[in-house]
Structure formats: structure tokens, C-alpha cells
Amino acid sequence: MSRYLAPAGLEEALVALAGGARPVAGGTDLVVGVRQGRFPIPDDLVAIHRLAGFRGIAEGADGGLVIGAGTSHAEIVAHPRVTRDWTGLADASAIVGSPATRATGTLGGNVANASPAADTVAPLLCADAVIVCRSTAGERRLPLDGFATAPRRTLLRPDELIVAVELPAPAPGSASCYVRLEHRRQMEIAIVGAGALLRLEGGRVTAARVAMTALAPTVRRVPEAERILLGSDGGAAAVTAAAEAVAAAATPIDDTRASAAYRRAMAAVVTRRAIGGALARARGETVTIPASDTLFGAA
Amino acid sequence: MAVVELPSFVRQDGREKVTGTARYSADLSTPGLLHAAVRLGGVAHARIRGIETARARALPGVVAIVTQADVPDLRYGTWVRDRTLFASDAIRWEGEIVAMVAATTEAIAREAAALIELDLEPLPPVVDLEAAIAPGAPLVHPGWAAYDGDARIPREGNVGSRHTIVKGDAEAALAGAPVVVRERYVADGSHALPIEPRAITAEWQGDRVTIQTSSQVPYLARTHVASTLGMPEGKVRVIVPHLGGGFGGKCEGHFEPHVAALARIARRPVRLAFDRREEFLAPDHHRERMVIDLATGVDHDGTILARSARILIDNGAYGADEPYLAQLAAVFAVGPYRIPAVATESLVVYTTTQPTGSVRGPVAPQVTWAVEQHMDVVAERLGIDPLELRRRNILVEGDEGPVRQRIGANGAKTALERAAEMIGWGRPLPADEAIGIATGWWPSFPGPSGAVVKLNADGSGTIVTGAQECGTGSVMALPILAAEVLGMRPEEFTLLYQDTDAGGWDAGASGSQTTFNNGRAVVSAATELRERLLALAAERLEANPADLELTDGVARVKGSPEAAIPIAELAAEAQGGRLLIADGSGDPPAVPEVDAGGCVGRLGGESFAAPCYFTQAVRVRVDRATGVVRVLEVAAAHESGTIVNPIGAEGQVLGGIVMGIGQALTEGTQLTPDGRQRNADMLDYKLVTAADAPPMRVEFVQVPDPNAGPRGLKGVAEPPAVPTPGAIANAIARAAGTRIRLLPMTAERVWADLADVEAGR
Structure with a gap:
């Protein structure tokens, strides 16, 4: 029989983790995973969703954002700074699972779960996110890039808790976008997805981030695509070449949701749309959140 | 007779369901309750050596285990007795039940079920329908010839039954036709997938068992228990608590005898509650895979001269109601069209996959999807507008149907034209959008059904019915019919239903038959009460009963409202003497006469009593880069006879359309090469959700039909699911410029076809 601890504060939670308990916030991955038989329900659960300071979004001194790990997807997509400056994250947070999933599921959970199909991770990679981890031994700040090491594996130690995700201030002239292929409009999981962040200065791309979802064992950046975009004019040729670079870098699987061939072809499509969406936004155009829906049927 | 206005008709079960207080089968508890778990075969095809x-019995907490060795050695099956309760000689699909365990907790029961050791010898899987009927194919039932079965059904090898509809000389007519179109369509299977996985509790009192089950058909479940356990039906009571949907998947008896047998051995009440995976794999009902070959001969002016068809229908490992449905499939292959020469054939094919059976409008969505695409292809070939082609050939009053039945007055053509008007057929659209249309028909199923209506001393009424509520609201609407006869209001009636010891026999929530047949029973019973009330009132008012009417809760002299007695007063008076209680059944309406000479495998009903006719038109948008199709708009025009409960009827059409969208685009059973399901979970078996539901407009065309039910009503639950995939297919073909001949028409399939077109393949 499992034990469920509702700690009074972060320190008590960390002590429990050090003692072998596993954290639960929204439970959207834990409960489903247990019911699917992927893993047994942990002997000791420590509830972290009510911890003070764990939930909510604060503006950093440098113009960045500190998102508490317990912040729900619904809260993220409702935040005006996110929808203005981190539109790619808003695109993703707006489409995770279903309304119920978004009300309950958390950003920290989505990152820690390290699913290759996690929607929020690609835009967080594009935003150069830093993961803030705490344990009884202290705090570690790890770049998200490289944090996930394999499906459902991360650098997080068993006694550590993700407490926040830090986003540095976006550079002027930059904008981001996340697009996923979906076959239904709710309760969906990314068949493939792509995030992009572009900075435009004087008609040239001076910064580029491209990340792909459900196309490799972990959500990861695609440097080949970024290099193609960097220094380009962001025109159709560069966008197409970058999209093809993602398709080439992808190592898609065959499963019930799609064949590898379809996934690879779709990798180019969603990347093209994500880059296109980010460029449009960088130029000041409106691409309504969530972009996956807005860009349905686009080139 | 006045139409009851229903501005605010509230279902009696609505509040409980919406507020979460409704109790479903898995919510029930009783002292000493044990929990059951099933052991499924896990492989598609194997001989059982032991x-x-x-080891399972030794697990602490295990109370009883039941296998075929513990139950009577009796075969069962609706049309062919090809099955035993538990697999004993062979496993013929992965979900076939081998054993059931009762334990003190569900976890222990599941652990014990996993500990049962099966000694299996692999046998070759039989999956592909064409390969299954090829000479030399491994037989799913090597001993089939010895099985008892309905003598009308021809069967041979893996062909479990064969049915034909024959009229004229179709081959000669095809040979002589100026234009002939031949095509093949292939449909995957799909699932009924009610939100509530089935749950069954059985409890014995002496030699009598009470079973609470999530069944759509409690009386059929009772028969199933009695016949398989070798006991009289009178010793079996079946009760259905609130039912969390069925969609056909809970038709026929399923696991009620297994749980009853287990409870008898355990000498304690036992409850079985399926998890989602089991609900996918174990029921012997899912929508049929099909291979559909169609040929149509047509004149240059669009007059259809001949239709031939061969339909291979997956029966799965054991026969449920597929032979009857296959006969319908042979009719649906003709479509609601005037065709002088017809030769359609359906073969029910045994495979080592999950048995198939009724799922909302069984066989019709797939066949109609193929036939209606085929109609569009014929129209393209002729250069005729698809709507016009249908208009020229659709059945109208006086036409001869597929079995030479005389077609009565109907709304088929009106529905066709209304749906086209509603959606704006022919209007300009963006390049990636298009409108598609599909029409169809679906029979009513006349049959026996019983109900009791009684009036209480306070003037309220109670309807005791054998009909089963499966969520459609059809039972909930029975008070409307009784109220109308008795001059009362629907909310003055309470309902007692879903208990085989209480109501009269009924076929259950299947075949859209509840209002059609049980409505007749309720009207019949209420009419008898009406006569008794009028007689009582006539005495009191010193009037002739013929001069009296029941209205607004009173009996009164027609034209003299002041000479009135409240019905409640008459009911109170009756309580002192002969009670106001009446039963009803009524005579089922007729099935049209047929001339079905040459037809094979006839099981009756092929002439389609009081058919519903319907057309749906859809507008879709195709994302050409991804193949994703979105349905943007649906217009539905249905001729379902008189609409008694407008809110309920419209709800059925809306739900049927959305279910049809799922069948069309995302829902499909994916099989491994050896016939096991790859996507037996709700993440990978993609139902569409409310978010995918487009704006829908519904209109009912009301045309009187002498063979209809009370007040001229017909069923309304199944027809809306029938034409939706075909309409979407035709819209996709027009928007994408390529026709998808595989169902479901998934994004990947649309994308692959588009890629072929672009590559010039």
C-alpha cells in the first residue's frame, strides 16, 4: 500500500525525496503510467502541488521569466508575458492533452517526464530554458539542452525536485512558434512536432533555434537546421532547407500512430510551419495561438 | 391526436447522470462480494494442450476459478453453435476467455489470472479475408460441419455464412451496359467503445441467480445464461443498473454466464469489471472488416441498369449476429436506388480475430461508404453531377426494391434534396475545401415487446417496461406516448425498467427498435387504460364513453369542458375496486412482401419494413501537406417517420454524425500480421471528441408509412452513423483530387494517396 505525504513546505518535501519518496503534482503522467502498467505505483508519494512558491510565474530581474515547476499549462497559456514573448511555449501549453490535462498537468512534470513527445520541451529548448533543481544538498541549475538523456530519463537525481524553469529575456526582434501534427483536436499526443525561434535584424536571421518533437529518443535541437537559417534571409529556400535538415536528422519510429516514413515527411512540414510562424511573428505579424491550429493547411 | 409540445422535456435519468449520482454496474456492492478477473488467450490461434x-489457486485470497471443465458442455451461438463459454480445445482470438478467477480483491484476482499456465501449441493465424476463403486455407473451426446451426445458412470451410440478393440477370445487364464501373473498397474494423467498460455482478439465492450487468439486452442475456448453464430462464433474473453507453457492443449476452458460474462455485457474490484493454479485446462484438467489390452498369443518361457486389465480411473467431447482418449488407450493396438487375453477395468469413457483431448501424456504414463513393465515381465517369445521379435513381413511391418489394411513400428524395440545399451544394469554395454527399436507408425491425402501464391513486402513472435504456433516451421518452393517450403530462409518469422479473419481454436496446416496438406496447397498454377511464367517467358523468375525451388531466365531455372529472379522482376510485393496470404488446407491423427467388441465406427482413431514408452532406477541408481532414460543416436530412421526441431525435443525429466522423477519419482497429490488436487503448485508438464536432444542422422529413410504429414513428438511433463516412469520403475526393478506398481514411492514407498523385503514380 502506498503512502501519501502532504508536506508543509519544500524542505519537508525534499527530505521525503531523499528518503526515497517520489513526487506527484498533477499526476497526469504518473496515474496514466501506473494504469498502463509501465511502472508500479511508488511506495511513497510526496504531494508537491500545494508547496508555497512552487506554482506561479514571476518576472526575473533581467526581463526573463521564472515559471514555478508546479504551474499548470492552463496558467502558462493565460499569462500575458508568455503569450507576448514566449509564443512558442504558449502554442505548446495551449494544446497539451485536453482541457483537464492542462488544468492539472504541470510544466515541471512535462519536463521531468522526458517523453519524446512532450509538447512544451521544444519551445523551452528554443528559449534556452534553465531547469532549477533542489535537493536537501542544495540547488543545481541545469540547461534544458541535454537535460533529457533518453526516453523518460533525465539528469535529475532521485532526491532532486524541479522547482522552476527559468527563461532568459528574449532578444529584441526574436519570436518563436511550436507546431505539432495532430489528428484530432483534443486529447492528442504529438505525432511529430517542431519548435522554432528566429531573431530577425535588418532582414537577416541573427539567431536561430530549431527543436524537434517525437522524432528522436528525446526532444532535441537540430543544429544543422539552425546553421542553415543563421545568416539567411529567412526566405522560402532557407526555410525549406532547414525543414529538410530536420527530416534528415530525425530518427522516427514506426508505431500505431504513424509510419516512420510519414513521420519523416511530416517532420519537414511541421518544421516549415514552425519556422514560418516564428518568422511571421518576428516580423510583427499575428499568428494566433495555438499555431498548430492556425497553420492548418499552410504550405 | 394532439402533438405533445416539449419545450422542456427532461429525461428522468438526466439529473442523476449529470450530477454523478447515477450508479452503474461497477459501482454496486454487496456484502461478501468477491472480485473477478479474466484470463484471456493472449495469442491469436493455438491448440490448448493444458x-x-x-499456482493461481494457491495464491492467498483466491476463492474460486472457473474454466470450461466447470460448466455444462454446451455450445452456443445465435445462428451457428460454434462456441463454448470458455476456450477449451483451442484459442481462436487473443481476447478469448480461458478462465475466470474470483478473489477477495481485484488485484489478487488479476495476479492469479496471470498465474494460470497455458500449455499451447501454436496454430497458423487466419487474418486476411481473401486468404481465409482460398482453397487450402487453415480452418478456424475444423469441426464446423458438426456444429448445430440455422439450416437456412449455407456454410463451408471458413465461410461461416453466405447471403445473396438476386433480381434479374445482373451479369447480362452489366455486359450490355454502355458504361460499367468496377471498384474495390477495403474497411478496417472498429469498436463500439462505450465509455463504461462492462461490469457484471452475480449473486445466487438457492438455485436462482440475480445478475446485474451492463447489457443492452437483458432478456437476451437471461436466455444466454439459461441456455449455457443449462437452467430454466425463470431461475435467472437480469437487472441493468444505469448503462454507460453500448453502441451495439453490449448487445447479445456476453459474460453473464461466466460470472454466474464463478459465483456458484465460490458460493459468494462475484463482480467482474473490465478495464479498458479488456473492453477492447474480449467482447465478441466489434465492427466488421470488409472487402467490398462493386460493379455498376449505367446508361449514358445516368440510369442505373445493374449492380453486382461481393462483400467479404469478417466474422472473427465465432459467430455472433453476423449472418443476419450480412444479409443486410447484401441489401445495402444495392443502396436506396431503383436498379432493375441485382446480384449482390456477402460472405461471412471466419478468422482468428475478435468476433464481429452489431455496432450502431452494423455493416451499413462501411457498405454505404463504398456504395456512395462508387456512385460518385459513376457520376464522374458520366460527367453527371453526383447529386443529380442520385436524384435520377433514388427510390420513390411505387418503385420496385431489391427483392421486388413495392416501395411505399417515403422521404428519400426530399431528404436528398434538403441536405444538398442546407449545405449549399454547388457553391464556390476555397481550393482545399469541398462538399460531399451520401444517402442511405436503414430498416425498422418489427418485433414483440411488452409493457405495463398503471395509474396510481394520486393520478400519477407508472410504466413498467421490458425495454432497455442504453443512453439514447428512448425509454425515457416512453412517457410521452403514454401521456398522449391518457391526456396526461409526461412528467406525471415514473419508469420501472431494466429488470427481467418486472417488465414484459423486449429485444433490448438494439436495432433502433425501442420506441418502434416498445412504444407500441406502451400505447397499447395506455389505450386499454384509456378505455377503462372513459368507462368510469361515463358512469359518473352519465354520458356515452364515445362522447368523452381525456385531456389536460381530466375526463370530460367533448365540447363541454365544464362536465369534467380529474383523472386522479377516477384513479382513486379505482383503487377501491378493479385497479387501473393494463399490459400491452400489440401486433408488430408488417414486413413488405418479397419475391426473393434466387436469394440465398434468407433470414427474413430483407424487404426492409418501414425504412428510414436519409442524406448527409459535409464540407471538409484537407490539409494537403499532412493529409489531415477536418469536417467543417454537416447538414443532415432524415426521414425517420414522425418525430415524437424532437430533442432526443436531434441528439441521436448529432451523436451519430460525430461517431461517423470518427469512423471515417481516425478510428480503426490496427492488427499485427497474426491478428492481434495493436491499438487496444484510448491513446492510440482515436475517438474523435467534442472538439472535433463541426457545426451540424439537422432536419427531419416526416412522411407517413403504414408499417411504421405508433404515431408513424421509426427508429432514429442507427441511421445517423450510416452515411457520414461516405459523405466525408466524397468530400475528400473532391477536395484532394484523390479517392481514398481504405477505411478509416486516416491522415497518413490521405497523405500517401496525395503523394502518389504528385509523384504521378
Whole structure:
């Protein structure tokens, strides 16, 4: 029989983790995973969703954002700074699972779960996110890039808790976008997805981030695509070449949701749309959140 | 007779369901309750050399285990007795039940079920329908010839039954036709997938068992228990608590005898509650895979001269109601069209996959999807507008149907034209959008059904019915019919239903038959009460009963409202003497006469009593880069006879359309090469959700039909699911410029076809 601890504060939670308990916030991955038989329900659960300071979004001194790990997807997509400056994250947070999933599921959970199909991770990679981890031994700040090491594996130690995700201030002239292929409009999981962040200065791309979802064992950046975009004019040729670079870098699987061939072809499509969406936004155009829906049927 | 206005008709079960207080089968508890778990075969096809339960029995908390060795050695099956309760000689699909365990907790029961050791010898899987009927194919039932079965059904090898509809000389007519179109369509299977996985509790009192089950058909479940356990039906009571949907998947008896047998051995009440995976794999009902070959001969002016068809229908490992449905499939292959020469054939094919059976409008969505695409292809070939082609050939009053039945007055053509008007057929659209249309028909199923209506001393009424509510609201609407006869209001009636010891026999929530047949029973019973009330009132008012009417809760002299007695007063008076209680059944309406000479495998009903006719038109948008199709708009025009409960009827059409969208685009059973399901979970078996539901407009065309039910009503639950995939297919073909001949028409399939077109393949 499992034990469920509702700690009074972060320190008590960390002590429990050090003692072998596993954290639960929204439970959207834990409960489903247990019911699917992927893993047994942990002997000791420590509830972290009510911890003070764990939930909510604060503006950093440098113009960045500190998102508490317990912040729900619904809260993220409702935040005006996110929808203005981190539109790619808003695109993703707006489409995770279903309304119920978004009300309950958390950003920290989505990152820690390290699913290759996690929607929020690609835009967080594009935003150069830093993961803030705490344990009884202290705090570690790890770049998200490289944090996930394999499906459902991360650098997080068993006694550590993700407490926040830090986003540095976006550079002027930059904008981001996340697009996923979906076959239904709710309760969906990314068949493939792509995030992009572009900075435009004087008609040239001076910064580029491209990340792909459900196309490799972990959500990861695609440097080949970024290099193609960097220094380009962001025109159709560069966008197409970058999209093809993602398709080439992808190592898609065959499963019930799609064949590898379809996934690879779709990798180019969603990347093209994500880059296109980010460029449009960088130029000041409106691409309504969530972009996956807005860009349905686009080139 | 006045139409009851229903501005605010509230279902009696609505509040409980919406507020979460409704109790479903898995919510029930009783002292001493044990929990059951099933052991499924797990492989598609194997000979069973041994079943070892010792380790499972040794697990602390295990109380009883039941296998075929513990139940009577009786075969069962609706049309062919090809099955035993538990697999004993062979496993013929992965979900076939081998054993059931009762334990003190569900976790222990599941652990014990996993500990049962099966000694299996692999046998070759039989999956592909064409390969299954090829000479030399491994037989799913090598001993089939010895099975008892309905003598009308021809069967041979893996062909479990064969049915034809024959009229004229179709081959000669095709040979002589100026234009002939031949095509093949292939449909995957799909699932009924009610939100509530089935749950069954059985409890014995002496030699009598009470079973609470999530069944759509409690009386059929009772028969199933009695016949398989070798006991009289009178010793079996079946009760259905609130039912969390069925969609056909809970038709026929399923696991009620297994749980009853287990409870008898355990000498304690036992409850089985399926998890989602089991609900996918174990029921012997899912929508049929099909291979559909169609040929149509047509004149240059669009007059259809001949239709031939061969339909291979997956029966799965055991026969449920597929032979009857296959006969319908042979009719649906003709479509609601005037065709002088017809030769359609359907073969029910045994495979080592999950048995198939009724799922909302069984066989019709797939066949109609193929036939209606085929109609569009014929129209393209002729250069005729698809709507016009249908208009020229659709059945109208006086036409001869597929079995030479005389077609009565109907709304088929009106529905066709209304749906086209509603959606704006022919209007300009963006390049990636298009409108598609599909029409169809679906029979009513006349049959026996019983109900009791009684009036209480306070003037309220109670309807005791054998009809089963499966969520459609059809039972909930029975008070409307009784109220109308008795001059009362629907909310003055309470309902007692879903208990085989209480109501009269009924076929259950299947075949859209509840209002059609049980409505007749309720009207019949209420009419008898009406006569008794009028007689009582006539005495009191010193009037002739013929001069009296029941209205607004009173009996009164027509034209003299002041000479009135409240019905409640008459009911109170009756309580002192002969009670106001009446039963009803009524005579089922007729099935049109047929001339079905040459037809094979006839099981009756092929002439389609009081058919519903319907057309749906859809507008879709195709994302050409991804193949994703979105349905943007649906217009539905249905001729379902008189609409008694407008809110309920419209709800059925809306739900049927959305279910049809799922069948069309995302829902499909994916099989491994050896016939096991790859996507037996709700993440990978993609139902569409409310978010995918487009704006829908519904209109009912009301045309009187002498063979309809009370007040001229017909069923309304199944027809809306029938034409939706075909309409979407035709819209996709026009928007994408390529026709998808595989169902479901998934994004990947649309994308692959588009890629072929672009590559010039």
C-alpha cells in the first residue's frame, strides 16, 4: 500500500525525496503510467502541488521569466508575458492533452517526464530554458539542452525536485512558434512536432533555434537546421532547407500512430510551419495561438 | 391526436447522470462480494494442450476459478453453435476467455489470472479475408460441419455464412451496359467503445441467480445464461443498473454466464469489471472488416441498369449476429436506388480475430461508404453531377426494391434534396475545401415487446417496461406516448425498467427498435387504460364513453369542458375496486412482401419494413501537406417517420454524425500480421471528441408509412452513423483530387494517396 505525504513546505518535501519518496503534482503522467502498467505505483508519494512558491510565474530581474515547476499549462497559456514573448511555449501549453490535462498537468512534470513527445520541451529548448533543481544538498541549475538523456530519463537525481524553469529575456526582434501534427483536436499526443525561434535584424536571421518533437529518443535541437537559417534571409529556400535538415536528422519510429516514413515527411512540414510562424511573428505579424491550429493547411 | 409540445422535456435519468449520482454496474456492492478477473488467450490461434490453475489457486485470497471443465458442455451461438463459454480445445482470438478467477480483491484476482499456465501449441493465424476463403486455407473451426446451426445458412470451410440478393440477370445487364464501373473498397474494423467498460455482478439465492450487468439486452442475456448453464430462464433474473453507453457492443449476452458460474462455485457474490484493454479485446462484438467489390452498369443518361457486389465480411473467431447482418449488407450493396438487375453477395468469413457483431448501424456504414463513393465515381465517369445521379435513381413511391418489394411513400428524395440545399451544394469554395454527399436507408425491425402501464391513486402513472435504456433516451421518452393517450403530462409518469422479473419481454436496446416496438406496447397498454377511464367517467358523468375525451388531466365531455372529472379522482376510485393496470404488446407491423427467388441465406427482413431514408452532406477541408481532414460543416436530412421526441431525435443525429466522423477519419482497429490488436487503448485508438464536432444542422422529413410504429414513428438511433463516412469520403475526393478506398481514411492514407498523385503514380 502506498503512502501519501502532504508536506508543509519544500524542505519537508525534499527530505521525503531523499528518503526515497517520489513526487506527484498533477499526476497526469504518473496515474496514466501506473494504469498502463509501465511502472508500479511508488511506495511513497510526496504531494508537491500545494508547496508555497512552487506554482506561479514571476518576472526575473533581467526581463526573463521564472515559471514555478508546479504551474499548470492552463496558467502558462493565460499569462500575458508568455503569450507576448514566449509564443512558442504558449502554442505548446495551449494544446497539451485536453482541457483537464492542462488544468492539472504541470510544466515541471512535462519536463521531468522526458517523453519524446512532450509538447512544451521544444519551445523551452528554443528559449534556452534553465531547469532549477533542489535537493536537501542544495540547488543545481541545469540547461534544458541535454537535460533529457533518453526516453523518460533525465539528469535529475532521485532526491532532486524541479522547482522552476527559468527563461532568459528574449532578444529584441526574436519570436518563436511550436507546431505539432495532430489528428484530432483534443486529447492528442504529438505525432511529430517542431519548435522554432528566429531573431530577425535588418532582414537577416541573427539567431536561430530549431527543436524537434517525437522524432528522436528525446526532444532535441537540430543544429544543422539552425546553421542553415543563421545568416539567411529567412526566405522560402532557407526555410525549406532547414525543414529538410530536420527530416534528415530525425530518427522516427514506426508505431500505431504513424509510419516512420510519414513521420519523416511530416517532420519537414511541421518544421516549415514552425519556422514560418516564428518568422511571421518576428516580423510583427499575428499568428494566433495555438499555431498548430492556425497553420492548418499552410504550405 | 394532439402533438405533445416539449419545450422542456427532461429525461428522468438526466439529473442523476449529470450530477454523478447515477450508479452503474461497477459501482454496486454487496456484502461478501468477491472480485473477478479474466484470463484471456493472449495469442491469436493455438491448440490448448493444458490449463494449469494450481499456482493461481494457491495464491492467498483466491476463492474460486472457473474454466470450461466447470460448466455444462454446451455450445452456443445465435445462428451457428460454434462456441463454448470458455476456450477449451483451442484459442481462436487473443481476447478469448480461458478462465475466470474470483478473489477477495481485484488485484489478487488479476495476479492469479496471470498465474494460470497455458500449455499451447501454436496454430497458423487466419487474418486476411481473401486468404481465409482460398482453397487450402487453415480452418478456424475444423469441426464446423458438426456444429448445430440455422439450416437456412449455407456454410463451408471458413465461410461461416453466405447471403445473396438476386433480381434479374445482373451479369447480362452489366455486359450490355454502355458504361460499367468496377471498384474495390477495403474497411478496417472498429469498436463500439462505450465509455463504461462492462461490469457484471452475480449473486445466487438457492438455485436462482440475480445478475446485474451492463447489457443492452437483458432478456437476451437471461436466455444466454439459461441456455449455457443449462437452467430454466425463470431461475435467472437480469437487472441493468444505469448503462454507460453500448453502441451495439453490449448487445447479445456476453459474460453473464461466466460470472454466474464463478459465483456458484465460490458460493459468494462475484463482480467482474473490465478495464479498458479488456473492453477492447474480449467482447465478441466489434465492427466488421470488409472487402467490398462493386460493379455498376449505367446508361449514358445516368440510369442505373445493374449492380453486382461481393462483400467479404469478417466474422472473427465465432459467430455472433453476423449472418443476419450480412444479409443486410447484401441489401445495402444495392443502396436506396431503383436498379432493375441485382446480384449482390456477402460472405461471412471466419478468422482468428475478435468476433464481429452489431455496432450502431452494423455493416451499413462501411457498405454505404463504398456504395456512395462508387456512385460518385459513376457520376464522374458520366460527367453527371453526383447529386443529380442520385436524384435520377433514388427510390420513390411505387418503385420496385431489391427483392421486388413495392416501395411505399417515403422521404428519400426530399431528404436528398434538403441536405444538398442546407449545405449549399454547388457553391464556390476555397481550393482545399469541398462538399460531399451520401444517402442511405436503414430498416425498422418489427418485433414483440411488452409493457405495463398503471395509474396510481394520486393520478400519477407508472410504466413498467421490458425495454432497455442504453443512453439514447428512448425509454425515457416512453412517457410521452403514454401521456398522449391518457391526456396526461409526461412528467406525471415514473419508469420501472431494466429488470427481467418486472417488465414484459423486449429485444433490448438494439436495432433502433425501442420506441418502434416498445412504444407500441406502451400505447397499447395506455389505450386499454384509456378505455377503462372513459368507462368510469361515463358512469359518473352519465354520458356515452364515445362522447368523452381525456385531456389536460381530466375526463370530460367533448365540447363541454365544464362536465369534467380529474383523472386522479377516477384513479382513486379505482383503487377501491378493479385497479387501473393494463399490459400491452400489440401486433408488430408488417414486413413488405418479397419475391426473393434466387436469394440465398434468407433470414427474413430483407424487404426492409418501414425504412428510414436519409442524406448527409459535409464540407471538409484537407490539409494537403499532412493529409489531415477536418469536417467543417454537416447538414443532415432524415426521414425517420414522425418525430415524437424532437430533442432526443436531434441528439441521436448529432451523436451519430460525430461517431461517423470518427469512423471515417481516425478510428480503426490496427492488427499485427497474426491478428492481434495493436491499438487496444484510448491513446492510440482515436475517438474523435467534442472538439472535433463541426457545426451540424439537422432536419427531419416526416412522411407517413403504414408499417411504421405508433404515431408513424421509426427508429432514429442507427441511421445517423450510416452515411457520414461516405459523405466525408466524397468530400475528400473532391477536395484532394484523390479517392481514398481504405477505411478509416486516416491522415497518413490521405497523405500517401496525395503523394502518389504528385509523384504521378
